[in-house]
Structure formats: structure tokens, C-alpha cells
Amino acid sequence: MTRAAPERHDDILAAAGRRFAQSGYRGTSLQDIAADVGCSKAAVLYHFTDKKAILAELVARPIDQLRALDERIAAVSSPAEAQRVAAEGFVDLAVQFRRETAFLRGEFPGLLQQPPFSHLQHIPDRLVRAFAGHSDRPAARVAALVILAGIAETCGEFIDLPEAELRPALLALVRRALEPVT
Amino acid sequence: MTRAAPERHDDILAAAGRRFAQSGYRGTSLQDIAADVGCSKAAVLYHFTDKKAILAELVARPIDQLRALDERIAAVSSPAEAQRVAAEGFVDLAVQFRRETAFLRGEFPGLLQQPPFSHLQHIPDRLVRAFAGHSDRPAARVAALVILAGIAETCGEFIDLPEAELRPALLALVRRALEPVT
DNA sequence: AGCATGCCTGACCGATCGGTCAGATGCCGA
């Protein structure tokens, strides 16, 4: 069965993403990916030079999305508008990013501090500042990141609560924590 | 070089713990562990039946600690005392547990819902209730867990802030979030 | 028709993995 190259490329990427998220990078063989796609292992290596290349392209996507959100925030004029944009986009993005790259933290600790992931160390700084409303309290800025970034992974691990219910409750709590002291 | 069995046993366990935390379970070979300990791979398999057995014994330890803390909280009389004990013990324990078992989440998702890890789903319930001071707001109880559990992993990943500085700031924030609405 | 190109397959390779096994070594009680 022969398909057009771009579609096969994306099929492999999607299958690899599901497998990596489920069983980790080292726990996923090229044979597994090929079976999901419905082709041979050699076909996978025809579209990607390496197994590493699949991973690299897979993680580049959320990084680009996060960078795009960062630029969108940088483009708006008022801090209030920046906060709104950040609050809307960052939660979903942080949740998605952590869910899709959870296996990286276990198998490759320290990898997120290296390029191209190290971009994240600078981008979230502006994101969180926008989200926390230019708060001077570092605890508030840190907390916004910690809470948001921890939602996806912690939910369903310790807590038996669907993400749909957990997120608004936590968001309300984040907003409250970030309110200025009266 | 021959050592007494209990010491060798613990040496292997300690070496495996470091390796698993660094490179993951599948990323660590028995040869790696043996090299760290200073013995042969067969010697490792003399003290442990399986590679799985090493992992099982490694993760059983923090589970026991968490259960012990739970029993300590159940033993105290007043809710205020329970809250103090929980606040003291749970933060360190949650941080340690998440750091030492971070690789599990990436390589074996869903494992923490199965025995013997599923005990954690019941134990933290009382812990968090004690920590949150019997709050009726579910968001507060959830938040206490989420925040505490997210400290170890998120710190040093996105945030360039040592844990020693991060923890008191977050603890202050947790307490504030849990205060009753005035 | 003939040929080139893109896409894919099955067979194969070396390396590494977890695990087994027979036997060597050292220690300790009889």
C-alpha cells in the first residue's frame, strides 16, 4: 500500500506520538510504529533518517506553538490584553505540552534544559509575567507556572478527577492566589 | 570481592535508584548497575530475581513512608495537630517521591493507578484533608495536592530557581489559597 | 515503449538486552 509522502510522514508522526506517550521513547520500537501505521519498519526509516528524527520533529511542534504564543503576547499593546491572551492560550498549551512530552522527563532528564528546549526557559518567563499581571511577587509568578504546568500530569495520577472538572477549579484558585493582597 | 548480603543488596538498590532516576528504567541495563556497584551482572541477579524485582523494591520504600505518615496523622487527636504533622511530613515526602519515581510516569503511564501504587489514591486523601484543614472546598484540597506534588518535577525544569527558595514561597502560597474566603 | 523516480518490502546485520548455568572462591562450623 503506497500513500503520498506527506500523509505517510504525518501518519508516522501521529502514531509515534501516541506510542511514545503510552510506552515512552525507549519502550516504543520502530516495529510498533510501523504496525500502527500499517507499513514496514523500513518504510518508517524511509521517511525519517533515524528514530531520533521522529522524536525531534515530534517535540518541535509544541515548542513552535509556545513560541508563537509568546510572540502574540509580545505584539499586544496593553498589559491587560497580554494577560488575557496568556491566560487563554497558556493553560491549554502547557497542559498539552506536558502531556505529550511527559515521557521525556523520565527518560531524558535534563533534556529540557538543552536546545531546542532551552527556548522554553525564556519564553515562559514572559508568558508567566503576562499571566501573573506583572506581579512583583515572585511567588505568584512561580506559582502560576507550577500550577498550570502540573495540571495535566498530576490529574489522573493521584487525583481521581477528570481534567474537565479540575481545570476550572484550579484556574479559579490561581486567579485568587494572584490577586493583590488587600 | 565478596560483601555481606544485606549490604550488597542495599548497594544494588541505591545504584539502581540513581540510574533509574537518571536514565529511566529501560535506559538502565543490569550491566550499568553492576558496574556502579562493582560486581558482575550475574551477582546482581543473584540478589534479585528479576530486573523488575529491583524496581518493585525501590518503589515500595516511599510507599511505605507515605503510609506511615498517613498512620501518624490518623493517630493524632486534634485536626490542628493533624494539619501540622501533614504539612511537615507531606511536602518532603511528596517531593522525594515524585523525584525518585519521575521515570515511572514516562515509561509506565497508568502504573500508579495499579497496586501497590493504588494505595496512594486512598492515603493522600486523608493527608490532603489534614493538610487543607478539613476544607469543604474541593478546589482547595485538590490544589494542595497539585501544588505540592508538582514542586519537585517542575522546579528546575521550567523555572531556574533552586528548590530551597521555591518551597517556602510555594508553601506560603498554598496556605494563602487555603485560607477561608473573607 | 523505455526509462527514471518515488515509495516500499523482506531479508539481513551487528549490538545489546535480560536471564541462565556450571563452576570457582572464600568462609565457617563440625
Added chain:
DNA sequence: TCGGCATCTGACCGATCGGTCAGGCATGCT
């Protein structure tokens, strides 16, 4: 001194891994 047990080693096994290679097959251009 001798036998037995605990501890450990080197050699080895089958399985699986990532990756290579020669060739097959369809399509489309000349």
C-alpha cells in the same frame, strides 16, 4: 582438615533492537 553453604564470576543463550541493503512495483515523463 574437611564438607557445606553463601557469594560471585565468565561464558553463553535467545530475543529484540535500530539500521542497512538490494530489489520490486507503480507512476509518470520522454
